[in-house]
Amino acid sequence: MNECEVLRDTAVAVVGDRIGAVGELASLREQFRDSAEIDCARGVLTPGLVDSHTHAVFGRARYDEQEMRAAGIGYMEIAARGGGIHSSVRDLRSRSEEELVSLARVRLERLASYGTTTVEVKSGYGLSVADELKTLRVIARLAHELPMRIVATFLGAHEIPLEFRESAKLRQSYVEAIVSEMMPRIASEHLASFVDVFCETGVYTISETRQILEAARQNGLQLKLHADELTSCGGAELAAEMRATSADHLAAVSDSGIKALAGSNTVATLLPGTMLFLGKESRAPARKLIEAGVPVALATDFNPGTSPTPNLPLILTLGVSQLRLSASEAMIAATVNGAAALGLADAVGQLRPGFSADLALFDMQDFRELPYWYGDRRCLGTWVRGKSCYPRHLQLS
């Protein structure tokens, strides 16, 4: 992760939707004679950034809760006043597919404007058969409509819905609905590539998580896990054991969890924006993970409650300043490893012949400026599959 390769006076040839060659400008000019040229000399061209963890389909913003938290009002009290994740659930349930498409479209375009070309989007504010399917259809429509590459994740196990909390039996019946009703439909209608579970003390237990992930595998879906965010409850160990593609959050991962991840192919996706926004002191042990040999990815966790930032380069800043990554490690975390966290390591995240032509051009002279100019938008333009993505019709000359 500490060996980001930097090439100077280099050109990238795009052939169709892929990278055809990377090499010295004069020889590429010779090889691809009649090709149109885009001059990227004023900037740094990188693989398009990969944001591998977002909850970008939601209704209302929840800025009121930020003030409540600042005033020292606790999580339970915020929930009692109608805030928290259940307020997003009520809100999403009340909105039409059309409305959700318009809201999410604008938000995804903001993500794209910071250099992100691939984004994972989770459901999880529906928490009923109809509303989870509605959310996934919204994601599918956006994937079809927007130039960004969008990967859908089914997170019906984001929380236990309020109406299923009365008894253990009711709770189990919701898990049953995820496993037997939602998942087979989602798989047969190709509405998601991944299934994710919020495995945490007070949310989904290890055994419920295991049941849901086993069903996901039987339905041919790949696995992700919200693991060890607040308490170390064995989520990282379970992710490694179940061969999940990624284990996300990990602010409270234990040493045994790190060891389990190191012995697996599971990517550790860290979300330092969430910790910053909530004003928490704890940090994911990024250095320990990297030193143990675990591939680390960084993502925004873009969501209305705990991380409303569309700015992935800002998360790279936090990766360097708070998680003590090098600029190279942060860059790899948001490209190569972000792609690996989405099962796309052989197709996106690198400037290499045969990879998808997903590129981002930044107004800077050294890639280390990306985490340095924190909060700034330095992206001049992006391309996905060889076509301009941000701005929609890019003109560079």
Ligand SMILES: [Zn+2]
């Ligand atoms: Zn999340």
